[in-house]
Amino acid sequence: xxxxxxxxxxxxxxxxxxxxxxxxxxxxxxxxxxxxxxxxxxxxxxxxxxxxxxxxxxxxxxxxxxxxxxxxxxxxxxxxxxxxxxxxxxxxxxxxxxxxxxxxxxxxxxxxxxxxxxxxxxxxxxxxxxxxxxxxxxxxxxxxxxxxxxxxxxxxxxxxxxxxxxxxxxxxxxxxxxxxxxxxxxxxxxxxxxxxxxxxxxxxxxxxxxxxxxxxxxxxxxxxxxxxxxxxxxxxxxxxxxxxxxxxxxxxxxxxxxxxxxxxxxxxxxxxxxxxxxxxxxxxxxxxxxxxxxxxxxxxxxxxxxxxxxxxxxxxxxxxxxxxxxxxxxxxxxxxxxxxxxxxxxxxxxxxxxxxxxxxxxxxxxxxxxxxxxxxxxxxxxxxxxxxxxxxxxxxxxxxxxxxxxxxxxxxxxxxxxxxxxxxxxxxxxxxxxxxxxxxxxxxxxxxxxxxx
Numbered sequence: 001x002x003x004x005x006x007x008x009x010x011x012x013x014x015x016x017x018x019x020x021x022x023x024x025x026x027x028x029x030x031x032x033x034x035x036x037x038x039x040x041x042x043x044x045x046x047x048x049x050x051x052x053x054x055x056x057x058x059x060x061x062x063x064x065x066x067x068x069x070x071x072x073x074x075x076x077x078x079x080x081x082x083x084x085x086x087x088x089x090x091x092x093x094x095x096x097x098x099x100x101x102x103x104x105x106x107x108x109x110x111x112x113x114x115x116x117x118x119x120x121x122x123x124x125x126x127x128x129x130x131x132x133x134x135x136x137x138x139x140x141x142x143x144x145x146x147x148x149x150x151x152x153x154x155x156x157x158x159x160x161x162x163x164x165x166x167x168x169x170x171x172x173x174x175x176x177x178x179x180x181x182x183x184x185x186x187x188x189x190x191x192x193x194x195x196x197x198x199x200x201x202x203x204x205x206x207x208x209x210x211x212x213x214x215x216x217x218x219x220x221x222x223x224x225x226x227x228x229x230x231x232x233x234x235x236x237x238x239x240x241x242x243x244x245x246x247x248x249x250x251x252x253x254x255x256x257x258x259x260x261x262x263x264x265x266x267x268x269x270x271x272x273x274x275x276x277x278x279x280x281x282x283x284x285x286x287x288x289x290x291x292x293x294x295x296x297x298x299x300x301x302x303x304x305x306x307x308x309x310x311x312x313x314x315x316x317x318x319x320x321x322x323x324x325x326x327x328x329x330x331x332x333x334x335x336x337x338x339x340x341x342x343x344x345x346x347x348x349x350x351x352x353x354x355x356x357x358x359x360x361x362x363x364x365x366x367x368x369x370x371x372x373x374x375x376x377x378x379x380x381x382x383x384x385x386x387x388x389x390x391x392x393x394x395x396x397x398x399x400x401x402x403x404x405x406x407x408x409x410x411x412x413x414x415x416x417x418x419x420x421x422x423x424x425x426x427x428x429x430x431x432x433x434x435x436x437x438x439x440x441x442x443x444x445x446x447x448x449x450x451x452x453x
Contacts, residue, residue: 021132021297024139025289027282029360035268035368036375050266052274052448056160059445062250065167068240072163075241079159082152089141089148096141099134133297140290147283153276157451161442163239168442170232171249172435177225179427183420184218190403190416191215214417218424265375265448271367274449281356281363288353295346367447374444381437388430395423 051059057066073079194208234244272278399419445451 021293022135025286027285029272029282029364031268031271031364031368033268035271035364035371036265037368037372050270050274050448051264051445052266052270052450053453054445054450055453056445056451059450060164062167064248064250065164068167068236068247069160069163071240071242072159073156076159076239077241079152079155082148082155086145086148086152089145093138093141093145096134096138099137133294136290136293136297140287140294143283143287143290147280147287150276150280150283153452154280157276157446157449159239160451161446163236164442165439166232166236166239167247167249168435168438170229170236170247171251172431173225173228173232174249175431176428177222177229179424179431180218180221180225183424184215184222187211187215187218187420210417214421265371265444268368271364271371271449274452275367275447276449276452278360278363278367278449281360284356285353285360288349288356292346292349292353295342295349298342299346370447371444374440374447377440378437378444381433381440384433385430385437388426388433392423392426392430395419395426399423 056069060066060069191208191211194211198208230244233247236247237244272282399416399422402416402419405415
């Protein structure tokens with residue numbers, strides 16, 4: 001009879017709980033079609049296969065850079081810490097999955113009386129998931145484990161981007177140093193020529209002094225570039241978790257490099273699938289949903305089955321099973337005395353779920369803005385690259401013509417200085433624009449969810 005009462009009570013509790021406490025979270029969030037901006041802002045984009053779906057080895061083909069990224073993915077402290085968080089979340093998930101099993105405890109005792117003896121009782125209890133507390137706790141743990149993996153992928157992507165940007169910046173400074181060194185060699189010859197002309201009375205000392213001052217400025221620029229190279233190498237070594245040391249780099253910034261004419265970004269909906277940080281924000285909403293269900297389940301009574309069995313001094317079993325029906329009824333009355341606090345907690349969890357949903361929506365919009373900004377950066381760098389090449393070519397011709405005019409006394413040294421400084425500045429700007437274009441491409445790759453493969 002008692003067993004029948006327990007079964008009936010469990011059935012009633014299940015019906016009272018309602019289906020909402022056991023329902024799975026279903027997101028209805030979609031990315032707007034104009035997530036990246038309208039055509040006036042970003043122009044026409046290729047909506048084919050997304051750039052973010054490429055592996056980082058397909059995008060960064062430089063062997064030196066690939067070696068650096070491989071090293072960073074193994075050694076970097078932030079990525080290692082993210083991996084440890086994944087393992088912690090997996091351990092929590094394993095614990096939550098075991099919540100359906102009963103708990104057992106052994107409590108031996110010795111009592112000293114005129115009839116000295118002992119007892120070895122084994123007590124056990126089993127919580128029945130009548131209102132979904134255990135189920136929602138397990139689902140929350142599953143979501144948090146996935147979120148930890150998303151966080152690890154986000155750290156991985158950002159690490160790849162940081163190493164690549166630092167590497168290309170190193171190539172930029174190296175290229176700029178080459179330009180300045182070439183200018184210094186040219187000016188050394190010019191100064192020597194002016195000194196010879198001065199000694200023959202065909203030039204003034206002011207011209208020589210002015211050119212020597214310009215040579216000093218170039219030497220200062222060389223020193224500053226050397227220092228910048230050391231700073232970038234130190235930053236790269238920190239990402240690689242190694243002591244500062246020289247870093248080998250390729251020739252990305254040479255004149256043969258061209259920015260890509262077009263890139264494919266795919267459809268906005270891919271942002272929800274490819275970007276780990278967007279997925280993580282969505283999982284925060286899902287986890288909050290299950291926490292809200294747990295708070296709602298706490299308003300209902302909990303049912304547990306417990307009992308006691310063991311052995312005493314006389315060797316006979318000691319059995320004191322609990323009255324299951326009365327225990328269940330006691331649990332039914334328990335929430336009544338905590339209702340104010342439980343309802344307040346439910347309200348708090350609902351508000352937190354709304355907050356997480358708001359952050360999720362903002363994360364999606366932020367991702368779209370990042371894609372749009374990176375697209376504009378790539379487009380601007382491509383347009384400026386064509387103009388810089390025209391400008392440098394014109395200034396090279398102007399500089400050569402000015403030198404010839406000065407030799408025939410048809411131009412002054414001031415005009416030569418101006419022509420040389422304009423050429424040097426344009427060459428440095430051209431190299432910097434190439435880096436800006438590549439940095440924009442890296443930003444676009446990460447913004448589209450790249451770096452996880």
